[in-house]
Amino acid sequence: MTEPQSALLLRRQLAELNKNPVEGFSAGLIDDNDLYRWEVLIIGPPDTLYEGGVFKAHLTFPKDYPLRPPKMKFITEIWHPNVDKNGDVCISILHEPGEDKYGYEKPEERWLPIHTVETIMISVISMLADPNGDSPANVDAAKTCMLWRENSPLHRDI
Numbered sequence: 001m002t003e004p005q006s007a008l009l010l011r012r013q014l015a016e017l018n019k020n021p022v023e024g025f026s027a028g029l030i031d032d033n034d035l036y037r038w039e040v041l042i043i044g045p046p047d048t049l050y051e052g053g054v055f056k057a058h059l060t061f062p063k064d065y066p067l068r069p070p071k072m073k074f075i076t077e078i079w080h081p082n083v084d085k086n087g088d089v090c091i092s093i094l095h096e097p098g099e100d101k102y103g104y105e106k107p108e109e110r111w112l113p114i115h116t117v118e119t120i121m122i123s124v125i126s127m128l129a130d131p132n133g134d135s136p137a138n139v140d141a142a143k144t145c146m147l148w149r150e151n152s153p154l155h156r157d158i
Contacts, residue, residue: 006065010035013117025121027059036061039075040121045129050078057089057124059117069094069111072124081131093123 003011014035017027024045030037038059044050055078061070072094074087082090092109099107 004063006061006063007035009066010061014038017117022118022121024125027117027121030058036063036065038070038117040117042121042125042128045125048129050128057087059120066113066115068096069115070120072120080128082127089124089127091123091127093120 014027014029025040025042027038027040029035030039038061040057040059042055042057044053044055054076056075058073058075059070060073062068072089072091074083074089078087084090092105093111093115095105095110097107097111097113100110
């Protein structure tokens with residue numbers, strides 16, 4: 001029996017990440033027999049509230065990947081405007097492709113089949129460093145983030 005295209009693509013991406021690791025995260029399979037469930041470890045980006053932290057998350061890929069995006073869930077508890085209280089990541093790149101029924105996101109900001117685990121993780125690391133408070137998944141965290149920015153010496157005009 002031949003492997004589905006999605007499994008071949010995921011196997012290739014995993015091999016590439018193992019051969020050429022990307023700074024800021026590592027990735028592997030949760031179970032060696034399931035290419036559709038990955039575990040990632042994210043290093044908290046420097047000069048952020050998350051600096052020095054290591055955050056575990058799971059990526060679950062649909063069988064029709066890369067036509068549809070994976071789901072991402074933090075296993076390590078994290079307080080962030082774009083991560084809901086259950087750990088689910090809410091970021092444009094992981095939203096279903098096409099038009100946003102609310103008109104907030106442009107289609108090119110949403111999932112595109114050209115995305116890889118690497119581009120997803122770079123976007124998530126960027127999200128940690130620069131949260132989107134305009135569309136929070138965790139309103140309480142968005143309020144905290146806004147207060148921190150207003151009172152942080154990094155964000156004050158001198």
